[in-house]
Amino acid sequence: MRLRTALLATTLMAAAPAAASATTITGPYVNVAGGYNLVQNQHAHLNGANAAGAPPGGTSSQLRHNTGFTGFGAFGWGFGNGLRAEVEGVYNYSNIDHRPGTSVPGHTRGSDQSYGGFVNVLYDIDLKQFGIDAPVTPFVGVGAGYLWQHYNPIDTHYANGSHTRIGGTNGGFAYQGIVGAAYDTGIPGFQVTTEYRMIGQPGSFMDGAFHYSGSKGTGGNVNFDHRFNHQFILGLRYAFDTAPPPPPPAPVVAAPAPLPARSYLVFFDWDKSVLTARARQIVAEAAQASTHVQTTRIEVNGYTDNSAAHPGPRGEKYNLGLSLRRADSVKAELIRDGVPASAIDVHGYGEAHPLVPTGPNTREPQNRRVEIILH
Known part of the structure; x- marks a missing residue:
């Protein structure tokens, strides 16, 4: 025993x-x-x-x-x-x-x-x-x-x-x-x-x-x-002699495929909120990318340049509304491309945050935009 x-x-x-x-x-x-x-x-x-x-x-x-x-x-x-x-x-x-x-x-x-x-x-x-x-x-x-x-x-x-x-x-x-x-x-x-x-x-x-x-x-x-x-x-x-063996060579790893972009710009004609054909193509790319990267929220921010169809303080208020209409147009297009409306946040910033600084009352195409951000 x-x-x-x-x-x-x-x-x-x-x-x-x-x-x-x-x-x-x-x-x-x-x-x-x-x-x-x-x-x-x-x-x-x-x-x-x-x-x-x-x-x-x-x-x-x-x-x-x-x-x-x-x-x-x-x-x-x-x-x-x-x-x-x-x-x-x-x-x-x-x-x-x-x-x-x-x-x-x-x-x-x-x-x-x-x-x-x-x-x-x-x-x-x-x-x-x-x-x-x-x-x-x-x-x-x-x-x-x-x-x-x-x-x-x-x-x-x-x-x-x-x-x-x-x-x-x-x-x-x-x-x-x-x-x-x-x-x-x-x-x-x-x-x-x-x-x-x-x-x-x-x-x-x-x-x-x-x-x-x-x-x-x-x-x-x-x-x-x-x-x-x-x-x-x-x-x-x-x-006493226990030097570790040399590590094996690192495996060759192929470079990963680039991830889709997380920010997209859609540009508009002066004083317009209607999407052009090119704008619809960019919105479609953003909608497609939202299904390939981990996305919990889509932010849609609208902007204008500092020119206005109505000058003076009334023009700033007008541009603020115009930027929001542009953002709403992009949101509607995203929904048509299959993005749930509940995932989209819309903001209008008017003349604030210009992409290209300019003098007053300047028509700048790059500032007439909507930015789509995937979060």
Whole structure:
């Protein structure tokens, strides 16, 4: 159950999203990590025992491990093609809380630890080759090295009052398999890693290297079988050479088609508000443009020059009315061209705001106009 739970936790961490682009390491990097260390039950054979729990000729039992932890630091080199090589130092610790299989029931308490180093070869899997652009880089690896195994005093007190104590230190060959993923943090070169590791250490390297002692002066050697550690690890990694690749060339984008104009001028004959053929053509263009650009309101502003059919103050008032009649003519034409009347605002400004400045009482064709503005 503990193994299944830890495997599920590592799987969930490996599936978690992150925000950045996956990194392929080129050059040196360092890595520190720690996590949960789960050791499988280990078989022990006690030779030469003759006390309770260890009859003459020896006895076999198991050491059941409980909680534990692991920690390591590594220095490595990435070759830029996914391959990495590293050396690491390792420390493992595990509590031991039971020793089933003895001939007399008893209570066991103790711990063990291992320390040493590995040389690892790993391969980063570039997800882009599978069409996945994600800020995570899965990796796999194998390692070989040397671990010293030390059993802190493991005491077993039996129901008949006897006890045994197992201890000793010995080193031997060890190997490991690694599956993990690295997550970019957005900080250049800095990644968070999650890993599952299985460490194995053959029992033949530990035969007779450990000892036990018991009540009434008994004692002897202890042989252990193959040892397996299952580890679930969270770490931090920093790569020193992480210059980002050059950005891809910018795509060539065709120039957008010019947008229709938003302002149109319609000109009138002197003292007239009737649209000429050319004026109707311009109004039609404005009506058509209002359907091709985002238009919420059409402003129609009428103007006159400063000449008048009726001179004096009466002429200014006359021109104001003339400018409004010109604007109304344009509005009517826009409506005939399909523009909703509710979208059109009409204004008459008379002689104000001339397009071409002139002297008084001057007939200027460009000032006799209506301006259509699309908003």
